[in-house]
Amino acid sequence: MxxxxxxxxxxxxxxxxxxxxxxxxxxxxxxxxxxxNFMIAGGNPRRVLAQVRESYPVVLHGVSLSIGSVxxxxxxxxxxxxxxxxxxxxxxxxxxxxxxxxxxxxxxDLWPMPYTEESxxxxxxxxxxxxxxxxxxxxxxxxxxxxxxxxxxxxEAEFLAEVARRADCGIxxxxxxxxxxxxxxxxxxxxxxxxxxxxxxxxxxxxxxxVEGDLLIDTHDHAVCDPVWELxxxxxxxxxxxxxxxxxxxxxxxxxxxAAEAQRAxxxxxxxxxxxxxx
Amino acid sequence: MPSSLAExxxxxxxxxxxxxxxxxxxxxxxxxGVSPRRRLDVYFNAYRIRIHDAIAAEFPKVSxxxxxxxxxxxxxxxxxxxxxxxxxxxxxAQHLAAFVRGGGWPPAPSWLADLAALERARTDxxxxxxxxxxxxxDLAQIPPEEIAFLRLPLVPTASILELHSIADTVWTAxxxxxxxxxxxxxxxxxxxxxxxxxxxxxxxxxxxxxEAEVLRALAAGATFADACELLVQHEDPPxxxxxxxxxxxxxxxxxxxxxxxxxxxxxxxxxxxxx
Numbered sequence: 001m002x003x004x005x006x007x008x009x010x011x012x013x014x015x016x017x018x019x020x021x022x023x024x025x026x027x028x029x030x031x032x033x034x035x036x037n038f039m040i041a042g043g044n045p046r047r048v049l050a051q052v053r054e055s056y057p058v059v060l061h062g063v064s065l066s067i068g069s070v071x072x073x074x075x076x077x078x079x080x081x082x083x084x085x086x087x088x089x090x091x092x093x094x095x096x097x098x099x100x101x102x103x104x105x106x107x108x109d110l111w112p113m114p115y116t117e118e119s120x121x122x123x124x125x126x127x128x129x130x131x132x133x134x135x136x137x138x139x140x141x142x143x144x145x146x147x148x149x150x151x152x153x154x155x156e157a158e159f160l161a162e163v164a165r166r167a168d169c170g171i172x173x174x175x176x177x178x179x180x181x182x183x184x185x186x187x188x189x190x191x192x193x194x195x196x197x198x199x200x201x202x203x204x205x206x207x208x209x210x211v212e213g214d215l216l217i218d219t220h221d222h223a224v225c226d227p228v229w230e231l232x233x234x235x236x237x238x239x240x241x242x243x244x245x246x247x248x249x250x251x252x253x254x255x256x257x258x259a260a261e262a263q264r265a266x267x268x269x270x271x272x273x274x275x276x277x278x279x
Numbered sequence: 280m281p282s283s284l285a286e287x288x289x290x291x292x293x294x295x296x297x298x299x300x301x302x303x304x305x306x307x308x309x310x311x312g313v314s315p316r317r318r319l320d321v322y323f324n325a326y327r328i329r330i331h332d333a334i335a336a337e338f339p340k341v342s343x344x345x346x347x348x349x350x351x352x353x354x355x356x357x358x359x360x361x362x363x364x365x366x367x368x369x370x371x372a373q374h375l376a377a378f379v380r381g382g383g384w385p386p387a388p389s390w391l392a393d394l395a396a397l398e399r400a401r402t403d404x405x406x407x408x409x410x411x412x413x414x415x416x417d418l419a420q421i422p423p424e425e426i427a428f429l430r431l432p433l434v435p436t437a438s439i440l441e442l443h444s445i446a447d448t449v450w451t452a453x454x455x456x457x458x459x460x461x462x463x464x465x466x467x468x469x470x471x472x473x474x475x476x477x478x479x480x481x482x483x484x485x486x487x488x489x490e491a492e493v494l495r496a497l498a499a500g501a502t503f504a505d506a507c508e509l510l511v512q513h514e515d516p517p518x519x520x521x522x523x524x525x526x527x528x529x530x531x532x533x534x535x536x537x538x539x540x541x542x543x544x545x546x547x548x549x550x551x552x553x554x
Contacts, residue, residue: 036366064367103292105296108363111291111295148308
């Protein structure tokens with residue numbers, strides 16, 4: 001197996017720090033943190049992370065690698081990520097298949113790549129460099145997208161699969177993003193899942209989104225919707241019990257409420273596993 | 280002829296981060312049932328909202344004091360002058376205080392630049408390196424005859440700001456949800472504010488003039504005796520220096536040394552009774 005199977009995890013967010021450090025968290029097998037939020041010298045976030053790491057596997061998830069930008073990779077950022085990996089010893093390290101900087105301007109958003117052969121070569125080379133710096137495989141997450149470059153001549157899933165094969169990296173499959181991007185861009189979510197190499201999917205994200213007129217927006221501020229749960233069930237049936245994280249970044253409910261929602265993912269993993277054993 | 284990756288990224292970037300999405304940029308993305316302008320609008324708005332929200336989180340009192348409309352205008356003007364260039368959103372508004380101080384936002388109240396500087400210093404303290412603070416027990420281990428030549432550096436999260444306005448009063452009013460104080464009619468004399476982190480709590484305290492002078496000197500490497508010399512106009516310089524030091528010590532503002540406390544040189548006997 002290329003990546004560890006960690007079970008069901010939650011994103012570690014500041015409103016939950018007291019709860020997470022104050023008592024055991026039944027039903028939660030691991031935590032994911034946003035890498036950039038912990039690239040700091042000290043203070044409470046680093047203390048909480050160290051305390052959580054004593055009891056749970058931790059996964060680092062970045063938002064600023066800008067793997068697809070034509071700007072040079074930010075070596076100072078990579079230095080910080082290397083140092084954080086050394087401190088945390090994460091089970092997995094991921095970022096997004098996107099670009100978020102140009103001409104030295106960092107936009108703090110996850111912009112879609114043009115899906116072309118030139119982009120593919122570019123991303124593969126940069127993933128190779130990052131993996132050399134980190135001395136480990138990284139995972140790239142499919143972004144939620146609201147537009148497709150006119151110049152794209154490859155599908156997103158095809159592009160992501162090819163990056164993973166050529167660069168020998170993993171895929172973080174955000175099932176909500178699959179749903180959002182497929183609805184927005186008129187793609188088939190089932191074909192999307194089928195195009196991915198199962199052995200390279202090392203982690204799954206689940207989240208909620210908002211409906212804004214004719215587009216779905218990946219806001220992470222709602223519970224996971226039923227179509228996404230159904231797509232998750234199909235994903236688990238295809239891929240097996242891949243480490244799954246429930247994300248919430250806005251309108252964050254109490255920790256135990258979120259942990260209870262995550263149990264729906266565990267129930268699906270168990271149901272699919274039982275059905276496959278019986279079948 | 281297909282466009283290069285660099286050209287495609289430049290066109291998308293310029294469309295989304297400019298003042299408006301130009302008509303000639305729309306063909307960079309497909310329609311597929313939704314207009315390209317609508318699609319690019321999602322990125323156009325998200326770029327601004329995300330950075331605006333990050334600045335608001337970093338400067339909650341500035342945001343509160345100005346209200347949503349004026350704070351939004353400040354952010355727009357700031358971003359036009361200082362596009363973000365660092366991977367962390369925490370650094371999105373690292374130049375906000377200097378921007379306001381430099382006249383970047385003319386309708387600013389007199390205290391706005393200082394309030395932004397105070398909030399930025401508090402954030403830096405929140406994220407700063409860990410250090411064990413010096414305690415009275417540590418100090419008690421110093422032989423009395425060596426106290427005068429003791430060096431007392433501040434914890435690494437500490438900084439001393441010089442305010443030229445009532446920003447500290449404004450901060451307190453906002454914290455207590457009280458009405459903002461009126462703008463002073465005359466220039467406000469400069470005064471120091473010590474910002475630091477005690478355990479996980481960020482604190483700031485407005486300093487008396489002599490206190491600010493002594494703490495700045497200690498932070499720069501001065502000894503207790505040097506501090507006393509700064510207080511010669513005081514009735515009892517050693518007593519006042521000790522009072523200043525013990526206040527900071529009890530607030531956990533001095534760093535404990537990794538080795539025995541630094542002493543500059545042997546102490547003359549007449550200073551041996553300072554403790």
